[in-house]
Amino acid sequence: MRAEVTAHRDYTVSQIDDRLYSAFLEHLGRAIYTGIYEPGHPTADKNGMRGDVAQLVRDLKIPYVRYPGGNFVSAYNWEDGVGPREQRPTRLDLAWHTSDSNAVGVHEFIDWCDTVDTKPMLAINLGSRGLDEARNFVEYVNGPTGSYWGDMRKKNGRAEPFDVRLWCLGNEMDGPWQVGHKTADEYGRLANETAKTLRAFDKKLELVVCGSSHSDMATYPEWERVVLEHTYDTVDHISLHMYFNNRANHTPNYLAMNAKLDRYIGTVASTINYVKGKKRSKKNVTISFDEWNVWYHSNQADRVILDGNSGWPHAPRLLEDAYNFEDVLQVGCIINTFIRRSDVVRIACIAQLVNVIAPILTEPGGPAWKQTIYYPYYFASVYGRGTALNLKVDSPGYDAEIADNVSYLDISGVHDDAAKTITFFAVNRNDKEALELSVDLQGFGKTARVIDHQVVAHSDLKIANTLKNQNAVAPAKGTGTAVDGTMLTGKLAPYSYHMIRVQLA
Numbered sequence: 001m002r003a004e005v006t007a008h009r010d011y012t013v014s015q016i017d018d019r020l021y022s023a024f025l026e027h028l029g030r031a032i033y034t035g036i037y038e039p040g041h042p043t044a045d046k047n048g049m050r051g052d053v054a055q056l057v058r059d060l061k062i063p064y065v066r067y068p069g070g071n072f073v074s075a076y077n078w079e080d081g082v083g084p085r086e087q088r089p090t091r092l093d094l095a096w097h098t099s100d101s102n103a104v105g106v107h108e109f110i111d112w113c114d115t116v117d118t119k120p121m122l123a124i125n126l127g128s129r130g131l132d133e134a135r136n137f138v139e140y141v142n143g144p145t146g147s148y149w150g151d152m153r154k155k156n157g158r159a160e161p162f163d164v165r166l167w168c169l170g171n172e173m174d175g176p177w178q179v180g181h182k183t184a185d186e187y188g189r190l191a192n193e194t195a196k197t198l199r200a201f202d203k204k205l206e207l208v209v210c211g212s213s214h215s216d217m218a219t220y221p222e223w224e225r226v227v228l229e230h231t232y233d234t235v236d237h238i239s240l241h242m243y244f245n246n247r248a249n250h251t252p253n254y255l256a257m258n259a260k261l262d263r264y265i266g267t268v269a270s271t272i273n274y275v276k277g278k279k280r281s282k283k284n285v286t287i288s289f290d291e292w293n294v295w296y297h298s299n300q301a302d303r304v305i306l307d308g309n310s311g312w313p314h315a316p317r318l319l320e321d322a323y324n325f326e327d328v329l330q331v332g333c334i335i336n337t338f339i340r341r342s343d344v345v346r347i348a349c350i351a352q353l354v355n356v357i358a359p360i361l362t363e364p365g366g367p368a369w370k371q372t373i374y375y376p377y378y379f380a381s382v383y384g385r386g387t388a389l390n391l392k393v394d395s396p397g398y399d400a401e402i403a404d405n406v407s408y409l410d411i412s413g414v415h416d417d418a419a420k421t422i423t424f425f426a427v428n429r430n431d432k433e434a435l436e437l438s439v440d441l442q443g444f445g446k447t448a449r450v451i452d453h454q455v456v457a458h459s460d461l462k463i464a465n466t467l468k469n470q471n472a473v474a475p476a477k478g479t480g481t482a483v484d485g486t487m488l489t490g491k492l493a494p495y496s497y498h499m500i501r502v503q504l505a
């Protein structure tokens, strides 16, 4: 089976916003407690933050981490998480039927961001709370001393404003499961008034308004139209979420799911343009895809806690999906879609980062390790910076439930002009046949050579990296990929993921 690709230097999608490789941490299960924070762990720092986890996070070079939710944020009082720890209240978390000691709050989170070289993207509670708490929170985080909230922050140990630039106006407000769920008109009005108020404090904040929780919502895409008609002039991004599953255990259908993601992005991009046209606006609102991942492996196990049959446990094992090799291929295809739509998707957050549907797992008191999906996320985040190329792809395909003629080759390409490299991320979605890949590199000069080729492949689609077998799935060096003149050639084994880097002269 052959696939022919053309990459031209001038045929581009967009300069990729680095924030495409962001992540998400929620007060949920063990994401925070025994995830990033575990005082007493052998690797913990003076703040109780796990050093082993911090290193795995740092290696991912994550630009932003969204916090503290998620569904959790819609009943969260940010004030509970500031001030002396011993005085912080333990609260019931209504989203996940657990309790939270509030030992970690906004100070600890932002300090942790500093230690792992990332930046915070904070979410505001617009479910159980409203405009006044929103402005208080933003003033507490960013306001000057000499004012009520700035002075309180100083008293709590931080005189300098945190200067957080990126704020989410609530979470999944279209979802009936959300505390404080609203209609599009109710939410649109509240989000607009909140955005106006926050801008009165600081014009330059970047604000994200809630779009649909997923594209199967009955209110989608009308939700986007109505919410944007209320907020177009006051926000910068509209947030989308999507989770993928292979409950049907049908791998070809599962691996075609990014066609649905692509359609979702396209529809919302059109809705943005519609509202822009209607408003005669010259401003471009873009997409913050601030929750995406595979999520289904743990669904059944989680029911006991979510149904309230375990009381209100603190930091139980929840949403601890054990990812398998098949999920590597899926995550590779999802990230490729974001790169190909990077003209409109400016921010994307893998959901989540540690323990909860995450690329990193930990054992309390024990090790932290990389799940299978760590690898495609790592390769894209580290090497996927630059300009997304608009590749011409000619590959055989197959008919799937979600779309016809789904290309066996899923590929994206990124040109880094400064480093003089082109990096390709490719997935062969064929289970039986290898793909003979050729990429014609046009306009990049004559000499080029392959400087790295990493492959993630395994004969067992369902194998996962577990506590006992942490490296069952890991990248290996690829062989046989080469550039001759302007032609890059290589062979992609059945069901395999690839990162291929080409150095230009």
Ligand code: AHR
Pocket: 026, 069, 070, 071, 072, 171, 172, 213, 241, 291, 351, 352
């Ligand atoms: O990431 C898990 C949950 O998924 C989030 O809390 C919520 O926003 C979404 O439904």
